[in-house]
Amino acid sequence: MAVEKQVGSVWTRPRKGREQPALTREQIVAEAVALLDAEGMDALTMRQLGARLNAGATSLYRHVANRDELIELVVDEVYGEIRVPELADPAAWRTATEECAQSLRAMILRHPWMASTLGQVGLSYLGPNVMRLNDGLVGLFEAGGFPAAETGDAISALMSYVVGMGITEAAWLAMLARSGQTEREFVADLRPAAEEAAKDYPRFRQDDWDDDPVERRERKFRYGLERVLDGLATRRDA
Template sequence: MAASRANDKQPIASVWTRPERRKRDQPALSRSQIVAEAVRLLDEEGIGALSLRRLGTRLNAGATSFYSHVANKDELIELVVDEVYGEIAVPEAGAPADWRADAARCAQSLRAALLAHPWMASVLGEVGVSQLGPNVMRVSAGMLGIFQAAGLPADEADLAFSTLAAYVIGMSISEASWLTALARSGRSEQDWAAELWPAAEAAAAAHPGLRERYAALPAKDPRTLRDEKFGYGLDRVLDGLAGAVGQRAG
């Protein structure tokens, strides 16, 4: 009955919508210790290795010692997602003319955080309400401020941020998934490209446009190609948003 009443007070199941459980004695582990070790585990072994039991082993603590901070695995994932968002740099909104450079810096920082933690590709948007986390809130508020400083009203600034974030997350998730698969294969990007190249040439033989494009690829580092693709798309998204900013200014 008590559990039922507790659930009634928490309409949405999330670590961000319930008070932390209290113990008479000070918990042996802090939430920050638990989250930091969970991120290390995920970085080293991936999402498939994450469990409260496995984490307890790494921390030399029983899973029950977590429950004052984390009720279940979904809550733990909400916490580690927010922890990664803490790595994202968001410039303070400056002069209206600076909005594009500021938005680009934030976009690049978001991409860097997602690629530094490839497991994020498999959890973003899938569990809980991570958007309520303090670091996610900080990033969202900062980006809204940048677009509002550019001259967009609050509702359109929110749409502009959503558009930019959708591009960055979509591209980064694809990259992160690829890098994860590459790591499992034991190959470097350069090794993979060199091994694939003969098959790619053969497949493109009947397509002159592709054949011409592929002819230029071996000279480029695969990471450089990924950076170029991301940068091109980011510029085009910002071009579109610049049009909206210009209409408001006009």
């Protein structure tokens, strides 16, 4: 007789009916997010999380089968922070889409550990917050007048840009945190070596060393986002 195989994901495994009263999955996930924000992905172990919750690792396993499932849960949890505006006027599609893109980027920057996580989160796209986000984006693009046949690809293009830029920034911020320096201090220390490395490559020269580094990151993100939206707008208008 064939044995039915389950896909290894928290979203495909039935949730146990009885939970330990003193500890819930929601508490576990909230504490895991706090641990990740404070110490990063390497610090996330079932033992350390249990210690923060004053519970043994065995207690956690009543709610989460393994660390991979926990990561799926925390990723879905922080995706719940992303705002997708309701769109009443199709003419406001671009503004609403920019708001959503900035909300996604802000979420990633609040949780820099996402940089090392998004490529290895299993079936996180089955989580309720990710599903709500995707449904909201489809509604936003449909209300904005996008052709139904292109909506999925258009959303994918937008999300790929924002996530790609976001995790690059998050990795940079995580490195800054490890250095113990401010962004301006780190850039100032880096400048001599970078200018020396670029001296034989005049086309690679950087002329914005004196700019505020936070404003520089914001400018670069917005430039790319506007170009992506320019391209999507041509398809929408067509």
